[in-house]
Amino acid sequence: xxxVLEVTKLTMDFGGLRALDRLDLIVQEGEIVALIxxxxxxxxxxxxxxxxxxxxTKGEMFxxxxxxxxxxxxxxxxxxxxxxxxxxxxxxxxxFPNMTVLENVMIGRHCRTKSGIVGAVIKDKRTRAEExxxxxxxxxxxxxxxxxxxxxxxxxxxxYGAQRRLEIARALSTEPFLLLxxxxxxxxxxxxxxxxxxxxxxIRSEEKISILLxxxxxxxxxxxxxxxxxxxxxxxxxxxTPKEIQNDPAVIKAYLGEDIDA
Amino acid sequence: MSFEQIKKSLLVSLxxxxxxxxxxxxxxxxxxxTVEWRWHRMFGVGxxxxxxxxxxRYLMGRKEAGLKRKDRGEADILSRSQxxxxxxxxxxxxxxxxxxFIIAFPFIFSIYQTNIMIxxxxxxxxxxxxxxxxxxxxxxxxxxxxxxxxxxxSYALLNYHFGVGFWIALPIGGGIGMLFGILLGFPVLRLRxxxxxxxxxGFGEIIRLxxxxxxxxxxxxxxxxxxxxxxxxxxxxxxxxxTIYIYFLMIALALxxxxxxxxxxxxxIGRAWIALREDETACQAMGIDKTKTKLSAFAMGATWxxxxxxxxxxxxxxxxxxxxxxxxxxxxxxxxxxxxxGSAIGVIIGALVLILLPEYLRAFSEYRMLLFxxxxxxxxxxxxxxxxxxxxxxxxxxxxxx
Amino acid sequence: MGxxxxxxxxxxxxxxxxxxxxxxxxxxYGIIQLINFAHGEIYMIGAFTALIVAGVLTxxxxxxxxxxFIASIVALLYSMGYGYxxxxxxxxxxxxxxRLSALIxxxxxxxxxxxxxxxxxxxxxxxxxxxxxxxxxxxxxxxxARPSEFVIIISTAIVMVLLTFFIKFTKTGKAMRAxxxxxxxxxxxxxxxxxxxxxTFIIGSATAxxxxxxxxxxxxxxxxxxxxxxxxxxxxxAVLGGIGSMPGAVLGSLVLGWTESFFTxxxxxxxxxxxxxxxxxxxxxxxxxxILGRSDTxxx
Ligand SMILES: Nc1ncnc2c1ncn2[C@@H]1O[C@H](COP(=O)(O)OP(=O)(O)O)[C@@H](O)[C@H]1O
Ligand SMILES: [Mg+2]
Numbered sequence: 001x002x003x004v005l006e007v008t009k010l011t012m013d014f015g016g017l018r019a020l021d022r023l024d025l026i027v028q029e030g031e032i033v034a035l036i037x038x039x040x041x042x043x044x045x046x047x048x049x050x051x052x053x054x055x056x057t058k059g060e061m062f063x064x065x066x067x068x069x070x071x072x073x074x075x076x077x078x079x080x081x082x083x084x085x086x087x088x089x090x091x092x093x094x095x096f097p098n099m100t101v102l103e104n105v106m107i108g109r110h111c112r113t114k115s116g117i118v119g120a121v122i123k124d125k126r127t128r129a130e131e132x133x134x135x136x137x138x139x140x141x142x143x144x145x146x147x148x149x150x151x152x153x154x155x156x157x158x159x160y161g162a163q164r165r166l167e168i169a170r171a172l173s174t175e176p177f178l179l180l181x182x183x184x185x186x187x188x189x190x191x192x193x194x195x196x197x198x199x200x201x202x203i204r205s206e207e208k209i210s211i212l213l214x215x216x217x218x219x220x221x222x223x224x225x226x227x228x229x230x231x232x233x234x235x236x237x238x239x240x241t242p243k244e245i246q247n248d249p250a251v252i253k254a255y256l257g258e259d260i261d262a
Numbered sequence: 263m264s265f266e267q268i269k270k271s272l273l274v275s276l277x278x279x280x281x282x283x284x285x286x287x288x289x290x291x292x293x294x295x296t297v298e299w300r301w302h303r304m305f306g307v308g309x310x311x312x313x314x315x316x317x318x319r320y321l322m323g324r325k326e327a328g329l330k331r332k333d334r335g336e337a338d339i340l341s342r343s344q345x346x347x348x349x350x351x352x353x354x355x356x357x358x359x360x361x362x363f364i365i366a367f368p369f370i371f372s373i374y375q376t377n378i379m380i381x382x383x384x385x386x387x388x389x390x391x392x393x394x395x396x397x398x399x400x401x402x403x404x405x406x407x408x409x410x411x412x413x414x415x416s417y418a419l420l421n422y423h424f425g426v427g428f429w430i431a432l433p434i435g436g437g438i439g440m441l442f443g444i445l446l447g448f449p450v451l452r453l454r455x456x457x458x459x460x461x462x463x464g465f466g467e468i469i470r471l472x473x474x475x476x477x478x479x480x481x482x483x484x485x486x487x488x489x490x491x492x493x494x495x496x497x498x499x500x501x502x503x504x505t506i507y508i509y510f511l512m513i514a515l516a517l518x519x520x521x522x523x524x525x526x527x528x529x530x531i532g533r534a535w536i537a538l539r540e541d542e543t544a545c546q547a548m549g550i551d552k553t554k555t556k557l558s559a560f561a562m563g564a565t566w567x568x569x570x571x572x573x574x575x576x577x578x579x580x581x582x583x584x585x586x587x588x589x590x591x592x593x594x595x596x597x598x599x600x601x602x603x604g605s606a607i608g609v610i611i612g613a614l615v616l617i618l619l620p621e622y623l624r625a626f627s628e629y630r631m632l633l634f635x636x637x638x639x640x641x642x643x644x645x646x647x648x649x650x651x652x653x654x655x656x657x658x659x660x661x662x663x664x
Numbered sequence: 665m666g667x668x669x670x671x672x673x674x675x676x677x678x679x680x681x682x683x684x685x686x687x688x689x690x691x692x693y694g695i696i697q698l699i700n701f702a703h704g705e706i707y708m709i710g711a712f713t714a715l716i717v718a719g720v721l722t723x724x725x726x727x728x729x730x731x732x733f734i735a736s737i738v739a740l741l742y743s744m745g746y747g748y749x750x751x752x753x754x755x756x757x758x759x760x761x762x763r764l765s766a767l768i769x770x771x772x773x774x775x776x777x778x779x780x781x782x783x784x785x786x787x788x789x790x791x792x793x794x795x796x797x798x799x800x801x802x803x804x805x806x807x808x809a810r811p812s813e814f815v816i817i818i819s820t821a822i823v824m825v826l827l828t829f830f831i832k833f834t835k836t837g838k839a840m841r842a843x844x845x846x847x848x849x850x851x852x853x854x855x856x857x858x859x860x861x862x863x864t865f866i867i868g869s870a871t872a873x874x875x876x877x878x879x880x881x882x883x884x885x886x887x888x889x890x891x892x893x894x895x896x897x898x899x900x901x902a903v904l905g906g907i908g909s910m911p912g913a914v915l916g917s918l919v920l921g922w923t924e925s926f927f928t929x930x931x932x933x934x935x936x937x938x939x940x941x942x943x944x945x946x947x948x949x950x951x952x953x954x955i956l957g958r959s960d961t962x963x964x
Contacts (some may be wrong), residue, residue, distance in 0.1 A: 051547060082549035090547075096540035099533070100654050107537045111549030113530055117558060120529030121522050127529075134530070135657055152656040174549050281745050284738075285712060285784050290719030292791040297723050303784075322757070402764055404771070449949045456699050456767055457948050460899060464941035471938045592775060599768060632779035638772025642765045643757045 001028045003064055004178050004210045005050070005086075010059035012042070012049055012234075019045040020056070021234040027178065032204055032211045034221045037231040038254060043214045044091055046231070047180050051088050052078040066177055083111050087176035089167040091183045091214070097156035101147060101166055104155050105138040108173030138173055144206075145169040145199065161192040165199070172203070179203065181213040185220055193220060200224055222246070230254065267319070275311040282307050321644050364513060368506040376505050378621050380577055383512035384570050385613040389597035390519045390606060391566025396595065397603035397652075398532060399559035400539025401451075402459040404591050405466025408446075409439045409564040411473065411586035413571020418486040418581055419479075428492035432572050439568020440561045447560035451553055466588055473583040485582025489575050508577050515573065519566060520606050526562070527606075528655045535559050536604070589631065596634045599641050602648025611650065671929040672922070677813045677882070679921025680820035684875030685898035686905070686913040687827065688747075688868025694844040694908035695864050697763065701770035702750055703872060704895015705777035706743050708888060710873025711792070711880040712781055714739035718793050731793075739877050740870050746777075747869025748862055756858070774892070781888040789887045792880040812882040819878060823871055824914060831910065836863060844908065893937065900944040906957020915955060 005027040012020040019042040027033045035043050049056040050073055061073040063084055071084050087108075096104050113134060119127035142148050145165050150158055155166060164184055171179060181200070185193045197220055203209055215221050221228065222242040230238040230245060232254040238245055245251055286307060289298040368376040388410060395403045413435035420426035420434065450461045473480040480486075491504045492511060499507060526532040534555045537545040546552050575581050593616070601612025616634070620627040641648065685707050692700045718735040726734075754773045758766040794812070831837040843850040843860045851857050879894075880886045897920065905916025923943065928936050947954065 053543065053547070077551075078543075078546040079549045079551050082547060088547055090544065094541050094544035094547075096537045096544065098540055098652065098654075099536060100656065102657055103533055103536075103654060107533055107545070107548050107550070110530060110534055115530050117526065117529075117531055117562065120531055121525050123525065131530070139657075139659055148659075151659070154654070170548060277749075281742070281749060282784075284716045284742065285709070285781060288716050288720060289785065290716055290723070292715070292719055292793065295719075295723050297720050396764075400762075400764055402767055450945070453948055453952060455763055456697075457903070457952065459767055460699065460896070460903075461945055461948055463896070464944050468938050468941045471935065475934045475938075589775075592771060595768070595771070629779075629783070632776060632783060635772045635774070635776030635779060639754045639769045639776065640772075642761070642769035642772065643754070646761060646765045 001030075003027065004029050005212065006060075006062045006064070006070075007046075007050065008060045010046070010049060010061065011057045012045055012054060013057045019234050020049065020059075022059070023231065023234070023236055025229055025236070027210050027212050030204065030208070030210055031226045032200065032213070032224050034225040034228045035212060035214045035231065036216070036218075036221060036228060037237075041231045042234040043231060044182055045234075047088055047182055047214065050081070051086060051180065052076045052081040063178065079111065082174050082176075085175070085177040086180060087171035087174045087178075088180035089164075089171055089182055089184060091186065093163050093167060095155040095163060095166060095170070097154065099155060100152050101150045101155055101158065102135070102138055102142065102152065104166055104170050105141055105173045106134050108170045109134045109137060112175055141169050141173050144202075145172070146195075161188050164188065164192075165196070168199070168203075172207070172209075177209060179209050179211045181211065181215075183214050183216060185215055185217045193217060196220070197224060267316070271312050271315040274315045275308045278311040279304050279308045325644055368509045373502050373505050376509050377577075378618065380505070380509050380512050382614055382617040383509075383516050384574055384577075385594065385597055385617050386516045386610050387512070387519050387570045387573075388567055388594050389601065389609040389613045390516075390523050391563045391570065392594050393598045393603065393606070393609050394523065394526070394535070394566070395559050395563035396598055397605070397609075398527065398539065399535040399556060400455070401556060401559060402455060403462045403560070403563065404459050404588065404595070405446075405462035405464070405469075406563065406567055406594055407586045407588070407590040408466040408469040409442055409567035410571040410574065410590070411469055411583070412442050412564075413439050413568030414575040414581045414585075415473065415480060415486075415571075416568070417572040417575045418489050421489060422486060428490065428572070428576050432569055435572035436565045436569040439571070440565040442568075443561040443564025444557060447557045447564075451556040451560060463588060463591075466586075466591055470583050470586050470588075473586070480583070483582060483584070485580060485584075487580045489579045489581065491579060492576050508573070512573060515569065516610075520610075523606050527604075531555075531558060592638075593634060596638055598648075600637055600648060602650040602652065603646075604652035605648060605650045608648045608650030612648070667929070671925045673813055675922035675925030676918065677816050677921070678925060679901075679918035680816050681875045681879045681894070681917075682898045682901045682921055683820055683914045683917035684823065684871045684878075685894060686902040686917045687823075687910060688872045689899050689902040690905075690907055690910055690913040691840075691864050691868050693902070695840065695847075695861055696755070696759070696766075698755060698766050698770060699899065700755075700865075700868075701767070701895070702754070702773040702777055703868065704891035704893075704898070705774050705781075706747055706750075706869045706891070707872040707876040707894060708886070708891030709746055709777065709781065710739045710743040710869075710876035711886045711890065712785060712790075712888075713742045713873075714877040715790060715792050715880065715886060722793060736874075736877055740873050743869040743873030743876075744866045747865040747872075750777075751862060751865040756861075774895075778888050778892065785888065787888065789885045792884050792886050794881050794884065810882075812878075816878045816882060819874065823874065827867070827871070827910070830867075836860070840864060897940050900940055900947075903944065903952075904947050904954055906954030909954070909956045912954055912956035919955075 003026050005025070007023065007025045009022045009024065010020050011018070011022055023046065025035070035046065037043055045054065048054045050061050052073065055075070062070045063073060063086060064070050065085050073081055073084070076084070096107065099107070113130055115127040115130050139148070139151070142151060145168060147162060147165060147169060150162060155163065158166060164187070168181065168184065184200075185196055188196060200211060200213070201224070204211055213224070225242055228240065228242055228245045229236060230248070230251050237250045237254055238248045240248070283304065286303045287300050289300065290296070367379060388406070392403065392406050395401050395406070416435045416438045417426075417428070417431040420431055426434070446465050450458060450465075453461060474483050476482070491499065492508060494507065534545070534550045537548065537550060538552065538555050542552065574585075597612040597616055598609055599612075600616060601610065602608025620630045626633065685703065688703050688706070689700060692698060692703070714735045717738045718731050721731045721734060750773055754769045755766060758769055831840060839850070839855045839860050840863070842853070842855055843857055847857055850860075898917065901917035901920045902913045903916070904920060905912030905914065920940065920943065924936065924940060927939050
């Protein structure tokens with residue numbers, strides 16, 4: 001086993017508020033790892049730090065691409081992080097509402113393609129070929145995620161659950177080796193959640209992508225994850241297999257009031 | 263029309279009668295110490311506000327109904343006019359007729375009319391250029407006219423000093439426009455959207471003020487005269503012929519612009535522009551370099567302004583800084599907003615309506631800027647997408663789909 | 665030294681006027697994150713209203729103190745009315761729209777109001793009566809500065825103090841601060857956010873109008889365009905101080921007033937406006953959060 005993401009002592013301060021406090025986290029190749037914790041614990045902030053949206057106050061972040069050397073994520077811009085092979089979804093859906101579903105996925109292909117303004121205007125052979133490939137690849141991803149029936153719809157007109165899946169499709173089209181999902185099941189009904197469970201497993205097995213997910217739905221977390229990290233007030237309070245976490249007194253204490261029994 | 267509504271409208275019109283009272287009704291002459299009371303205006307305000315408040319409420323109601331439809335997940339219903347625009351049975355003859363009219367125009371109408379049409383076409387081209395920046399990339403550029411000025415002065419000065427002709431100046435003007443776009447864009451494009459508006463406005467004014475004050479370079483407020491009209495292999499044109507020539511040249515430039523914008527819109531770069539407009543954070547997280555993408559949109563827009571500026575200088579044969587005020591930028595913005603941000607046909611319609619209407623309806627021309635202001639507000643409140651909404655390319659997949 | 669003091673005082677006067685306008689920008693921005701382009705027009709409308717009222721009363725032979733008082737009060741009231749109405753028409757319907765839309769609407773409003781005054785009144789400069797009386801106790805300082813300069817500086821200082829008290833200690837002031845920090849949360853704890861926004865516009869308009877009346881009687885002439893450049897400069901000042909921060913707006917205004925004054929006094933007056941714009945561009949590029957502003961990371 002080799003790690004794909006290794007974060008050590010990650011700290012993030014917002015003014016006086018310490019949202020992340022010396023957090024360590026490792027994701028191994030092919031793993032599904034869950035990051036859980038009460039609201040405001042700093043989970044989304046963790047994603048934002050590794051994806052280059054916030055500059056962390058302290059700490060090291062390394063990714064290990066399939067080939068080549070380890071890469072430090074420090075100081076990279078969000079688009080550079082994506083180019084390195086990390087892709088994410090957002091807790092509060094952030095699609096491109098006035099673009100079609102297919103176009104949303106096509107945007108993900110941007111960093112893996114090259115044609116520029118001149119190519120766009122003269123439409124030479126290379127550009128046309130590339131454009132055709134973008135469309136085909138994007139459609140293939142929609143097929144995998146099961147969104148083909150919406151292909152030409154505006155993203156804003158999709159039902160909620162489909163929007164969440166489209167976020168995943170869009171992230172996949174950037175060809176990541178690590179996928180970061182921020183509360184993918186939020187707002188989904190039980191059937192949709194079940195389908196999501198299957199989808200995430202399929203992504204891991206078919207695409208060989210490791211997954212780090214933030215989720216509140218404990219049933220989903222327990223059934224999917226190989227390992228779980230629990231954070232509270234920016235600190236890691238526990239880590240381990242779903243079994244271990246379920247019986248950890250610190251976790252139960254942190255969740256007092258929130259239902260973990262499910 | 264319920265009693266409740268009438269009461270509400272009465273109150274609103276009363277409020278506006280009071281509010282506009284000093285400025286609308288009273289007119290003092292501070293030198294001769296006379297005062298003029300224009301009471302009739304008060305009634306004018308009262309009656310028009312009364313009527314408008316009904317219209318306002320009606321439009322608000324429609325807008326809210328539309329939003330509710332969207333909340334229920336129903337797709338936007340394309341309006342009838344929108345559908346017509348995409349119905350080949352209708353569009354083909356319309357295009358042919360419009361084409362015939364456009365070709366015949368300068369031969370049927372006077373030079374004066376042709377000149378107005380040329381002006382409108384210049385707005386079509388600058389509108390389409392600004393549309394790339396504002397409509398597609400979502401960057402509010404209030405200094406767009408600066409690049410137009412750069413193009414115009416490039417031609418005027420290159421011609422004055424080195425005798426450079428129109429056809430060589432046209433691409434050079436576009437190139438210098440692009441260069442300025444990149445130079446100015448580089449530092450400011452990192453800024454948040456609303457700051458960008460103010461900074462570009464600032465840049466626009468800086469360029470105008472420099473042109474006004476730097477006499478040695480730009481001949482100051484008196485401007486540059488005797489700029490030659492475009493030539494054609496040394497043929498000498500009469501004024502009428504030259505005007506017709508510029509007219510067709512503008513038609514060609516407009517068509518070329520439409521062609522380029524359309525191709526860009528559905529290209530890799532164009533999609534990146536739109537994604538940037540839709541959600542900057544998500545766009546970056548999808549691997550798109552924000553600065554580079556913004557800069558390319560900014561530079562493309564500036565290129566078109568530069569070229570339009572060259573034509574403008576050639577058309578008027580005289581330019582001075584007064585032609586390049588912030589209001590010019592705002593008129594172009596108005597063209598884009600009215601026509602439909604992101605839609606090429608919309609921008610063409612916007613330019614023709616906004617430029618031709620005030621020319622032909624003299625009564626309008628006095629109220630031109632007032633109307634433009636009102637149009638900006640009303641469009642944003644009721645139809646932020648413009649009269650023609652953006653339509654995205656659809657893709658068919660044979661034998662696939664579920 | 666005398667020249668330096670002159671420039672210092674005229675810079676302070678300028679800065680005070682900018683501050684009166686900049687406060688409105690900053691307060692509105694703090695609460696709804698909108699650059700209210702039409703704000704400069706409120707300042708202009710305030711000056712016009714005062715001129716009209718003062719003109720009429722002069723013709724009817726009222727005494728000067730009464731004229732000053734009534735004209736200023738009416739100007740303030742009307743500006744408040746305009747501020748309130750503008751918000752209801754051009755911004756409230758766009759509360760949930762993209763920021764670009766609200767910004768374009770604001771530009772439209774500014775254009776509309778300028779042309780409204782141009783068409784209803786005049787495009788020429790109008791002479792403005794000197795509303796500021798030659799206070800006895802100030803004339804003894806007249807070798808340093810004109811009485812109107814003192815009046816401007818002192819009134820600005822008074823407004824600042826009052827406003828600070830209002831924001832810090834009144835219930836409405838607290839509601840305004842709460843709304844500025846987190847509108848959603850403010851709504852949840854029962855603050856009427858629409859009312860708070862209206863009040864913000866009204867207060868901002870009143871201070872801008874006061875600035876309009878003061879500067880008009882200081883300079884002695886007004887026209888429909890006066891609000892545009894002044895508005896932009898006040899915005900520069902607000903950004904310089906850190907947009908959203910009220911002490912920042914005042915500080916930024918004074919800094920801008922002084923730098924402008926010294927620049928025109930010692931370097932060149934041709935490029936006065938260019939200078940303000942270059943200043944703006946430089947601040948935004950090198951310190952977009954301003955002197956007193958917090959650098960905010962947008963929540964994702
Ligand atoms: N941009 C920001 N500025 C200030 N505070 C922030 C910012 N983003 C997050 N926070 C704070 O950091 C803490 C963690 O938030 P978050 O990471 O969103 O929690 P969650 O675990 O629910 O995803 C919260 O207290 C939140 O208010
Ligand atoms: Mg979260």
